[in-house]
Amino acid sequence: MNLTEAKQQFIASWGAFGSHWGINRTMAQIHALLMVSAEPITQDDIMEQLNISRGNVNMNIRDLITWGLVDRILLSGERKEYFSAEKDIWKVATQIIKERKKRELDPMMKLLATLEDIDGDKKDKEVKQFIDTISGIRKFSKKADQMLDVMIKADESWFLTGMMKIFK
Amino acid sequence: MNLTEAKQQFIASWGAFGSHWGINRTMAQIHALLMVSAEPITQDDIMEQLNISRGNVNMNIRDLITWGLVDRILLSGERKEYFSAEKDIWKVATQIIKERKKRELDPMMKLLATLEDIDGDKKDKEVKQFIDTISGIRKFSKKADQMLDVMIKADESWFLTGMMKIFK
DNA sequence: ATTTACTTTCAGTTTGTTTTGAAAGTTCAA
DNA sequence: TTGAACTTTCAAAACAAACTGAAAGTAAAT
Numbered sequence: 001m002n003l004t005e006a007k008q009q010f011i012a013s014w015g016a017f018g019s020h021w022g023i024n025r026t027m028a029q030i031h032a033l034l035m036v037s038a039e040p041i042t043q044d045d046i047m048e049q050l051n052i053s054r055g056n057v058n059m060n061i062r063d064l065i066t067w068g069l070v071d072r073i074l075l076s077g078e079r080k081e082y083f084s085a086e087k088d089i090w091k092v093a094t095q096i097i098k099e100r101k102k103r104e105l106d107p108m109m110k111l112l113a114t115l116e117d118i119d120g121d122k123k124d125k126e127v128k129q130f131i132d133t134i135s136g137i138r139k140f141s142k143k144a145d146q147m148l149d150v151m152i153k154a155d156e157s158w159f160l161t162g163m164m165k166i167f168k
Numbered sequence: 169m170n171l172t173e174a175k176q177q178f179i180a181s182w183g184a185f186g187s188h189w190g191i192n193r194t195m196a197q198i199h200a201l202l203m204v205s206a207e208p209i210t211q212d213d214i215m216e217q218l219n220i221s222r223g224n225v226n227m228n229i230r231d232l233i234t235w236g237l238v239d240r241i242l243l244s245g246e247r248k249e250y251f252s253a254e255k256d257i258w259k260v261a262t263q264i265i266k267e268r269k270k271r272e273l274d275p276m277m278k279l280l281a282t283l284e285d286i287d288g289d290k291k292d293k294e295v296k297q298f299i300d301t302i303s304g305i306r307k308f309s310k311k312a313d314q315m316l317d318v319m320i321k322a323d324e325s326w327f328l329t330g331m332m333k334i335f336k
Numbered sequence: 337a338t339t340t341a342c343t344t345t346c347a348g349t350t351t352g353t354t355t356t357g358a359a360a361g362t363t364c365a366a
Numbered sequence: 367t368t369g370a371a372c373t374t375t376c377a378a379a380a381c382a383a384a385c386t387g388a389a390a391g392t393a394a395a396t
Contacts, residue, residue, distance in 0.1 A: 003295055006286045010302065013279055020272055022188045024384070038297035043343080053386045058344060079341055079394070087297075089304045104188055111181055118174045127171055129206035129255075134178065136257045143327060159311060192354070211373080221356045226374060247364075247371060 007036055011050070026052060027060040031069060034085030035092075040073040042080050068095045090156035098152050105145055112138040175204055179218070194220060195228040199237060202253030203260075208241040210248050236263045258324035266320050273313055280306040 001009075011032040018028025029050055034041070046057045061083060064070035069092060073082040086092055116134050120127040151159070169177075179200040186196025197218055202209070214225045229251060232238035237260060241250040254260055284302050288295040319327070 001283070001286050003286055003288050003292075003298060006283050007298065009279070010283055010298075013276065017272065017276060020190045020268075022190050026384075035301050036298045038293040054343085055345075055387070056385050059385090062344090081343080087301055087304070089301075089308045093308065100188075104185065108181065108185060111177070115169070115174050115178055118169050118171055120171050124171075125206040130171060130175065130178075130204045133203050133255055133257075136255070140257045140261065194354075222373085223357070223375075224355050227355090230374090249373080 007033075010036060024060070026050070026056060027063055030057065030060050031064055031085060034064075034070060034083060035087055037084075040075070040082035040084040042082055046083075067099055088156070090159065094152050097148055101145070101148055101152075105141065105148075109138065109141050109145065112141065175201075178204060192228070194218070194224060195231055198225065198228050199232055199253060202232075202238060202251060203255055205252075208243070208250035208252040210250055214251075235267055256324070258327065262320050265316055269313070269316055269320075273309065273316075277306065277309050277313065280309065 011029050014032035015025040015029040018031075019025045030046055033046060033049060043054060043057050043061070046052070046061075047054055050057075061070060064085075065072065068086075070083055070085050073084050075082055086095070112134055116131060116138060118127070118130065122128055122131065179197050182200035183193040183197040186199075187193045198214055201214060201217060211222060211225050211229070214220070214229075215222055218225075229238060232253075233240065236254075238251055238253050241252050243250055254263070280302055284299060284306060286295070286298065290296055290299065
């Protein structure tokens with residue numbers, strides 16, 4: 001397989017992969033394209049390589065920037081804006097974890113805390129089941145939250161080597 | 169807040185949460201309803217409580233069963249089928265991890281392996297960047313894969329107490 | 337001040353997903 | 367074997383998300 005084919009395959013798969021995780025296909029594809037590009041590229045490059053409109057590129061690039069996965073690059077002497085993605089997959093992963101934790105896990109935990117103390121007789125089977133379920137989810141989320149915090153702060157070599165000693 | 173309100177809130181939030189993770193809102197809502205129900209319930213109960221059609225319930229229940237999150241229960245002497253969800257959140261989580269790993273991570277890793285050895289001069293900047301990116305993702309995925317395997321096999325108390333000693 | 341090179345926005349359209357409901361299928365009991 | 371009770375399917379409808387492209391906006395260069 002040559003570079004062009006391989007790039008295309010990677011971009012397509014990364015897009016499909018993303019769409020299983022609540023990320024829109026095009027955004028994931030743009031991200032993939034940027035990750036395998038050695039040099040920063042322009043909106044027009046992206047439009048051409050992925051066959052999508054200017055507006056679409058603009059919108060998704062903006063999103064990728066707010067996710068902290070892509071940077072706007074201004075080359076001196078150039079009018080045009082260039083874009084470049086973080087290529088270190090560990091940084092990409094921790095950045096995504098950090099953002100999703102903030103956007104989703106944190107609010108969920110806040111809600112669970114309020115739902116745990118409802119009015120009602122704890123002898124009632126339905127009330128008991130509700131409280132048990134919620135409190136189980138809450139305890140689990142708390143641990144997951146702590147674990148993610150450690151991961152975010154840790155560095156890559158710790159993940160690749162240190163942690164694996166623990167996980168035998 | 170009373171039980172009914174709290175249930176509704178939980179169901180709504182669990183639905184919204186799911187839809188950020190590639191799970192359709194209704195499926196997540198049915199799952200939530202089943203998790204907080206002390207006793208098995210029927211299709212009709214679900215239709216009524218969530219205001220959705222019979223076909224919709226049927227489809228999504230079937231999906232939840234293939235995910236291993238919900239069981240069909242036959243009460244002796246009853247014609248009707250009842251449904252019940254696994255309530256232990258640890259089991260729910262490991263079950264989801266196991267399935268998604270099989271459906272998504274495993275195929276992705278297989279693809280990455282094939283993409284890593286492309287034709288082309290490794291001195292070429294673009295070729296080099298491509299190989300570096302792919303191999304970085306592959307190494308990372310491999311570690312993540314190992315970690316998930318350990319988690320799937322581990323039991324809940326290990327997660328809640330043991331692992332946390334490691335993560336300080 | 338005007339032109340030129342570029343970026344952003346957004347109403348309308350396309351595409352994709354979810355839901356409905358009625359019809360077909362199944363199973364059991366009489 | 368018929369009918370009642372229930373489940374499953376699936377074509378069409380409703381809904382939601384993503385995309386386009388042209389128009390409006392911005393800012394550097396002349």
